[in-house]
Amino acid sequence: MSTLATAAETARRELGSAFSGQLIGPEDAEYAEARKVYNAMIDRRPALIARCTSADDVAEVVRFARNHQLDLAVRGGGHNGAGLGTVEDGVVIDLSPLNEVQVDPDARTVRVGGGCTWGEVDRATNEHGLATPSGIIATTGVGGLTLGGGLGHLTRNYGLAIDNLLEAEMVLASGERVRVSDDEHPDLYWAIRGGGGNFGVVTSFLFRLHEVDTIIGGPTFWPVEASAEILSAYREFIPNAPRELNGFFAFTTVPPAPPFPEELHMRKVCGVVWCYVGGEEDAAAAMAPLLEAVPEPLLHGVHEMPHPALQSAFDGLYPPGDQWYWRADFVKEIPDEAVQIHTKFGAEMPTMKSTMHLYPIDGAAHDVGSSDTAWSYRDAKWATTYAGVDADPANVDAIRKWSIDYFEALHPYSAGGAYVNMMMDEGQDRVRASYRDNYDRLAHVKATYDPDNLFHVNQNIEPKA
Numbered sequence: 357m358s359t360l361a362t363a364a365e366t367a368r369r370e371l372g373s374a375f376s377g378q379l380i381g382p383e384d385a386e387y388a389e390a391r392k393v394y395n396a397m398i399d400r401r402p403a404l405i406a407r408c409t410s411a412d413d414v415a416e417v418v419r420f421a422r423n424h425q426l427d428l429a430v431r432g433g434g435h436n437g438a439g440l441g442t443v444e445d446g447v448v449i450d451l452s453p454l455n456e457v458q459v460d461p462d463a464r465t466v467r468v469g470g471g472c473t474w475g476e477v478d479r480a481t482n483e484h485g486l487a488t489p490s491g492i493i494a495t496t497g498v499g500g501l502t503l504g505g506g507l508g509h510l511t512r513n514y515g516l517a518i519d520n521l522l523e524a525e526m527v528l529a530s531g532e533r534v535r536v537s538d539d540e541h542p543d544l545y546w547a548i549r550g551g552g553g554n555f556g557v558v559t560s561f562l563f564r565l566h567e568v569d570t571i572i573g574g575p576t577f578w579p580v581e582a583s584a585e586i587l588s589a590y591r592e593f594i595p596n597a598p599r600e601l602n603g604f605f606a607f608t609t610v611p612p613a614p615p616f617p618e619e620l621h622m623r624k625v626c627g628v629v630w631c632y633v634g635g636e637e638d639a640a641a642a643m644a645p646l647l648e649a650v651p652e653p654l655l656h657g658v659h660e661m662p663h664p665a666l667q668s669a670f671d672g673l674y675p676p677g678d679q680w681y682w683r684a685d686f687v688k689e690i691p692d693e694a695v696q697i698h699t700k701f702g703a704e705m706p707t708m709k710s711t712m713h714l715y716p717i718d719g720a721a722h723d724v725g726s727s728d729t730a731w732s733y734r735d736a737k738w739a740t741t742y743a744g745v746d747a748d749p750a751n752v753d754a755i756r757k758w759s760i761d762y763f764e765a766l767h768p769y770s771a772g773g774a775y776v777n778m779m780m781d782e783g784q785d786r787v788r789a790s791y792r793d794n795y796d797r798l799a800h801v802k803a804t805y806d807p808d809n810l811f812h813v814n815q816n817i818e819p820k821a
C-alpha cells in the first residue's frame with residue numbers, strides 16, 4: 357500500500373467492483389458511528405471498516421488484509437466485552453449486513469447470516485413456535501456467542517448454542533470458501549464449536565430448532581441480605597431440577613422503572629431468572645422445591661410470555677454505549693466459603709447496572725463430552741460472570757475494581773478456566789486454561805487452516821503443527 361493513500365482508498369481501488377458492500381475510512385462521515393462497539397470502554401480506530409454484503413465480499417477483504425499485512429478483526433454483533441470485534445489501525449470486517457434468517461419449519465432448522473443478532477433469529481423462529489438455544493439478551497451477535505459456546509435460557513433443556521449447530525459456511529484465511537459439518541471438514545466443525553473466531557469468518561450458520569413458543573419466565577427477587585440462604589438453597593436445587601427449568605442466579609439492583617414496584621426501585625437484590633419450557637402448572641411444580649425451602653421473595657414476577665419477550669427483557673436496561681468490565685470463571689461446586697464471598701460482593705455492587713450471574717451448565721449441556729467439541733468444560737456446573745457496568749466513564753475504576761476483586765476472591769474456588777465469551781484480554785495462560793486438553797488439538801487445526809494467525813483478534817489459539 358502506498359504510504360500516502362489511506363487503507364480505505366487503497367481498498368476501493370484494489371477491490372473495485374469485486375466488492376459490493378461499503379468501505380469506510382477515518383475520512384468518511386459514517387466513520388464515527390461505524391467504529392463504535394457495544395462496550396463504550398473500547399475506543400479503537402480501525403484504518404478500514406468493510407461492511408460486507410456477501411461471502412464473496414468477505415473473501416475479498418480477507419485477501420486484502422492478508423496481502424497488506426494489516427491486522428484483521430471480524431465483527432458479528434459487536435458485543436464482545438474485550439472489544440474483539442474491532443482493532444486499532446487495522447481492518448474490520450463488519451458482518452452486520454449479512455443478517456438474513458431463513459426458517460425451515462419442516463426440517464426444523466434455521467439458516468442465519470453471520471452478522472445476525474439473536475433478536476432477529478428469535479423473532480423469525482417464534483413465528484413458527486420454534487427456537488434454538490442462544491443467550492439472555494437479544495442484541496448479542498449470533499457469531500461471537502455461538503463460536504464461543506452460547507449459554508442461555510434454554511441450555512439445560514437443549515444444550516449450548518454449539519450443540520445445535522449443524523453446519524456453517526466459512527471464509528478461510530486463504531480466502532477459500534468452505535462448508536463445515538459432520539461430513540465436511542469435520543476437524544474445523546469440531547474447532548468452531550467453542551474455539552471462537554480463530555479459524556475463519558462464518559458467513560452463515562445452520563441451527564437445529566426445537567418446539568419453544570411461549571415460556572414461563574421472569575425473575576424472583578429476595579433481599580441481598582438473604583443471599584447466603586438463597587444461594588445455598590439454589591446450589592443444591594438447580595442441578596437436580598427438571599431440564600425444562602432453567603434458572604440463573606444473579607445479584608442485581610432493581611431498576612427504577614416499571615414493571616417493578618416503586619418500593620423496590622434501586623434495591624439491591626439476589627434472585628433467580630427463570631425460563632420454563634412448558635405450562636404454568638408444571639413450571640410452578642418445578643420451582644416449588646426451591647421456593648418452599650426459602651423465605652418469601654420480595655417479588656415473584658414469573659408468567660407466560662413469548663420466548664422472544666424473555667430474550668429481550670434486559671435489552672432496555674443494557675443499551676449499547678455503557679462501560680463494561682468483565683471477569684469470569686467456571687465452577688464445579690459452590691462451597692460455604694464461596695457463598696460467603698458472594699454475599700459480601702453482592703452487597704457491594706458499585707453501580708445500578710453491575711451484576712453477577714451464575715449460568716447453570718448441566719442437563720443437555722452435560723450430554724456432550726468434554727472433547728466432543730472444542731468447548732471443554734462440560735464437567736463444570738456453572739459459568740460465573742462478574743460484570744461491572746455503568747453509563748458514566750467516571751465510574752470505570754470502580755466497576756473494574758469490583759469485578760477484579762470479586763473474581764480474585766473467588767478464583768481459588770473455581771475450576772480453573774473461564775467461558776471465553778465473558779473474559780477480557782487476560783493472556784495466553786488463561787486461554788489455555790479455558791480449553792484444557794482441547795488446546796493442543798485446536799492449535800493443530802489452527803495450523804492447518806490459519807498457519808499465519810491472520811485471525812488473531814480473538815481469545816487467540818496459537819497455530820502449532
Ligand SMILES: Cc1cc2nc3c(=O)[nH]c(=O)nc-3n(C[C@H](O)[C@H](O)[C@H](O)COP(=O)(O)OP(=O)(O)OC[C@H]3O[C@@H](n4cnc5c(N)ncnc54)[C@H](O)[C@@H]3O)c2cc1C
Nearest residue numbers: 432433434435436441470491492497499500501507553558
Ligand atoms: C449484554 C451482553 C449479554 C451477554 N449475554 C450472553 C449470554 O447470555 N450467553 C452467552 O453465551 N454470552 C453472552 N454474552 C457474551 C457474548 O457471547 C460475547 O460478548 C460474544 O463475543 C458476542 O458476540 P458478538 O458477535 O456480538 O461479538 P463481536 O464483538 O462482534 O465478536 C466477538 C468475537 O467473535 C468473533 N466473531 C463474531 N462473529 C463472527 C463470525 N461470524 N465469524 C467469525 N468470527 C466471528 C469476532 O472476531 C470476535 O473475536 C453477552 C454479552 C453482552 C455484552
